[in-house]
Amino acid sequence: MNVIATGLPGVLLLEPKVFGDARGFFMETWQAARYREAGMPERFVQDNHSRSQRGVLRGLHYQMVQPQGKLVWVTRGAVFDVAVDIRRGSPTFGRWYGCILDDQDHRQLYIPPGFAHGFCVISEEADFFYKCTDYYHPASECGIAWDDPDIGIAWPLRDVGLSAKDQANPRLAAQLAEKLPAYEG
Numbered sequence: 001m002n003v004i005a006t007g008l009p010g011v012l013l014l015e016p017k018v019f020g021d022a023r024g025f026f027m028e029t030w031q032a033a034r035y036r037e038a039g040m041p042e043r044f045v046q047d048n049h050s051r052s053q054r055g056v057l058r059g060l061h062y063q064m065v066q067p068q069g070k071l072v073w074v075t076r077g078a079v080f081d082v083a084v085d086i087r088r089g090s091p092t093f094g095r096w097y098g099c100i101l102d103d104q105d106h107r108q109l110y111i112p113p114g115f116a117h118g119f120c121v122i123s124e125e126a127d128f129f130y131k132c133t134d135y136y137h138p139a140s141e142c143g144i145a146w147d148d149p150d151i152g153i154a155w156p157l158r159d160v161g162l163s164a165k166d167q168a169n170p171r172l173a174a175q176l177a178e179k180l181p182a183y184e185g
Contacts, residue, residue: 001014001015001016001017001034001038002014002015003015003038003039006083006097006099007092007095007097008083008085008092008095008096008097008115009085009090009092010039010110010112010114010115011083011097011109011110011111011112011115012038012039012040012109012110013099013107013108013109014035014038014107014108014109014110015105015106015107016028016029016106016107016108018106025106027106029073029108029129030044030071030131035071038110039110040069040071040110041069041133043133044071044131044132044133045132045133045134045135046131046132046134046135046136047129047130047131047132048129048130048132048136049127049128049129050127050128051125051126051127051128052121052125052126052128053121053124053125053161054121054122054123054124054125055120055121055157055159055160055161056120056121056160056161057118057119057120057121057146057155057157057160057161057162057166058118058119058120058163058166059082059116059117059118059119059143059144059146059166060082060084060116060117060118060143060144060145060146060169061116061117061118061141061142061143062086062115062116062117062141062142062143062144062181063134063136063137063140063141063142064140064142064181065137065139065140066134066135066137066140067113067114067134067181068113068132068133068134068136069110069111069112069113069132069133069134070110070111070117070130070131070132070133071108071109071110071130071131072101072108072109072110072111072117072119072128072129072130072131073101073106073107073108073109073128073129073130074101074102074103074126074127074128074129075103075127075129076103076125076126076127077102077103077121077123077124077125077126077127078100078101078102078103078104078121078122078123078126079100079101079102079119079120079121079122079123079126079128080098080099080100080119080120080122080155080156080157081098081099081100081101081109081117081118081119082096082097082098082117082118082119082153082155083096083097083098083109083111083115083116083117084096084115084116084117084118084144084151084153084172085114085115086114086115086116086144086172086175086180086181087114087115087180087181087182087184088180088181088182089182090114094150094151094172096151096152096153098153098154098155100122101119101128102123113133113134113181114181116143116144118146120155120156120157120160122156122157142175143165143166143168143169143170144169144170144171144172144175145169145170145171145172146160146162146166146169148171148172148173149171150171150172150173151172
């Protein structure tokens with residue numbers, strides 16, 4: 001597996017080995033020892049799967065209680081995936097990293113706790129999978145506006161479909177400082 005640093009501490013782009021032939025392909029999507037060597041936790045407690053149509057944007061989400069690290073990948077279609085550093089006091093606070101994840105190159109992205117996460121579907125439809133280091137805690141779920149000009153994410157689409165909850169997400173600057181996770185570097 002090839003591990004690529006992204007410029008945001010702990011956010012890793014992973015290129016698993018894919019074994020393919022005329023019949024199709026095989027790849028490991030998770031193997032504790034190998035991924036631990038790459039710098040990820042061994043403990044994932046929840047797996048999620050979402051299917052979305054072109055232009056759907058989900059995010060930018062994070063949890064205050066039970067913050068989640070996420071290992072994400074796409075099994076069908078393509079998305080533009082984004083991580084934003086929201087750790088108070090971090091030298092990279094407010095910076096983002098984005099990449100395309102698709103069913104052709106099978107790359108994965110690891111987003112540690114302390115980062116907001118979101119993605120936008122750029123194919124006609126996409127199946128998006130993610131492993132989480134902690135359980136979903138709806139009472140502490142928070143969000144940041146997908147188009148926050150202070151963050152300046154270069155989304156590949158501007159005409160996006162958002163949930164009502166994501167439409168109401170405030171800008172990062174409007175988040176109460178005590179709500180954001182502290183940087184522990």
